Amino acid sequence: MAIRLDVSGMLRRAVPTGPDAAALDALGPRLAAAVQAFEARVREGVLGFRDLEAQAGERARVLDWAATARRGLDDVVVLGIGGSALGAVCLRTALLPRDWNARSADQRDGRPRLHVLDNVDPRSVAGLLELLDLARTRVLVVSKSGSTAETMAQYLLLRDRLAAQGLSAREHLAFITDPDKGALRKVAAAEGIPAFEVPPNVGGRFSVLSPVGTVPAALFGLDVQALIDGAIAMRDRCTSAQLRENPALAFAALQWHAHETAGQGAHVLMPYSDALRDLGPWFVQLWAESLGKRTADGRHVGPTPIAAVGATDQHAQVQLFMEGPRDKTVTFVDVESHPDDLGIPHGDGAPADLAYLRGHTFGELLRTECRATAGALARGGRPTMTLRVSQVDAWHLGGLFMFFELATIYAAGLYGIDPLDQPGVELGKQLTYYQFGHPQWQGMREIWESLPASDPHWVL
Numbered sequence: 001m002a003i004r005l006d007v008s009g010m011l012r013r014a015v016p017t018g019p020d021a022a023a024l025d026a027l028g029p030r031l032a033a034a035v036q037a038f039e040a041r042v043r044e045g046v047l048g049f050r051d052l053e054a055q056a057g058e059r060a061r062v063l064d065w066a067a068t069a070r071r072g073l074d075d076v077v078v079l080g081i082g083g084s085a086l087g088a089v090c091l092r093t094a095l096l097p098r099d100w101n102a103r104s105a106d107q108r109d110g111r112p113r114l115h116v117l118d119n120v121d122p123r124s125v126a127g128l129l130e131l132l133d134l135a136r137t138r139v140l141v142v143s144k145s146g147s148t149a150e151t152m153a154q155y156l157l158l159r160d161r162l163a164a165q166g167l168s169a170r171e172h173l174a175f176i177t178d179p180d181k182g183a184l185r186k187v188a189a190a191e192g193i194p195a196f197e198v199p200p201n202v203g204g205r206f207s208v209l210s211p212v213g214t215v216p217a218a219l220f221g222l223d224v225q226a227l228i229d230g231a232i233a234m235r236d237r238c239t240s241a242q243l244r245e246n247p248a249l250a251f252a253a254l255q256w257h258a259h260e261t262a263g264q265g266a267h268v269l270m271p272y273s274d275a276l277r278d279l280g281p282w283f284v285q286l287w288a289e290s291l292g293k294r295t296a297d298g299r300h301v302g303p304t305p306i307a308a309v310g311a312t313d314q315h316a317q318v319q320l321f322m323e324g325p326r327d328k329t330v331t332f333v334d335v336e337s338h339p340d341d342l343g344i345p346h347g348d349g350a351p352a353d354l355a356y357l358r359g360h361t362f363g364e365l366l367r368t369e370c371r372a373t374a375g376a377l378a379r380g381g382r383p384t385m386t387l388r389v390s391q392v393d394a395w396h397l398g399g400l401f402m403f404f405e406l407a408t409i410y411a412a413g414l415y416g417i418d419p420l421d422q423p424g425v426e427l428g429k430q431l432t433y434y435q436f437g438h439p440q441w442q443g444m445r446e447i448w449e450s451l452p453a454s455d456p457h458w459v460l
């Protein structure tokens with residue numbers, strides 16, 4: 001079991017824009033400051049995602065509850081958005097067999113389907129409702145704040161549908177939210193709905209290892225302990241302020257350095273694995289919402305994360321990565337072992353010009369393409385890194401989650417911003433509240449009325 005970070009494709013000996021040994025050494029004081037800033041936030045009590053031991057009691061409660069709650073379910077529905085949805089999607093794709101929801105109950109060993117409703121597009125909401133037998137469904141309402149409009153709208157609808165069928169909210173809902181704040185907490189207390197805690201010092205995009213991820217994982221009988229153990233193993237490996245001894249710090253430092261010194265601020269994450277294809281969108285939210293900020297002195301900073309999947313994106317985005325602007329780094333995730341690997345047959349009558357595939361496996365083709373693409377990019381002077389994971393399982397996924405969460409906080413120290421807020425999303429939310437008549441936001445009228453009018457000339 002191992003996760004290894006190979007950064008050789010970022011360094012000067014591989015690409016002309018990469019740092020040499022002296023440049024890496026010169027980063028020392030900045031890295032030390034980023035590590036100190038991290039520890040200062042932990043001491044302030046606002047940064048708790050590393051402290052998985054502190055959540056052991058709540059985890060035990062989750063496992064206990066799920067052992068009973070999962071009986072007799074056909075469907076589990078997660079209502080959530082952003083950090084309250086992307087982790088569950090990633091867990092499902094990584095740890096349940098492919099096309100889980102399309103399988104018959106037998107093919108799912110009697111376990112439920114998992115739907116993550118992370119939007120308010122009526123087509124998706126209505127489409128899902130048509131599929132569900134609510135009497136055999138558990139709905140997880142996931143919202144750290146307990147007030148996000150999209151999730152609350154979904155909750156109100158599901159609550160209404162349950163009531164219309166005479167189904168008990170206690171039996172069919174569960175909340176995952178802040179221990180004290182927000183509308184969900186009040187409803188849980190008043191109506192006895194099972195509710196699990198996201199610690200106040202664990203923000204939404206850092207919450208996948210809290211009940212936000214562990215409740216859905218436990219309902220599916222996934223190995224929650226291995227997920228947490230993998231995360232703890234990674235955390236304990238990433239403690240040093242020395243670049244060469246702390247892989248998460250090395251990732252953050254080299255991505256930031258590429259941005260700062262060579263304008264390479266588009267950061268691609270490209271797992272060569274369908275199981276890890278939803279790690280990309282989870283990383284995109286983490287990296288974008290944490291790091292895209294205005295600094296205290298008014299500068300606009302931050303990288304632009306991009307999700308890709310190998311080998312699929314070799315036929316879509318790699319052309320851009322190879323010959324487009326020199327503004328990107330590409331981080332590959334290479335999976336060493338594919339337990340369900342398949343040989344590529346070349347039986348009688350197979351075309352002679354496909355004989356080169358004979359004797360190889362699909363897993364071999366995938367891994368070779370990963371190495372070949374990394375090599376091709378390096379030859380073109382494009383910086384790359386590779387995270388090598390032994391296999392995709394709960395332990396390694398926990399490690400990857402922790403790796404990127406730690407790297408995000410280190411990167412924030414280097415960019416000089418606060419990774420824990422997201423002031424840039426507020427105005428759009430407030431204008432929506434104003435339009436919906438929310439009493440607290442009636443002061444937004446002037447701004448709403450000053451918005452540029454749409455130009456009918458361009459409407460087709």
Ligand SMILES: O=P(O)(O)OC[C@H]1O[C@](O)(CO)[C@@H](O)[C@@H]1O
Binds near residue numbers: 151
């Ligand atoms: O879990 P909540 O509070 O519903 O928030 C959902 C998402 O909305 C944001 O607060 C803002 O986009 C994200 O940070 C968060 O993951």
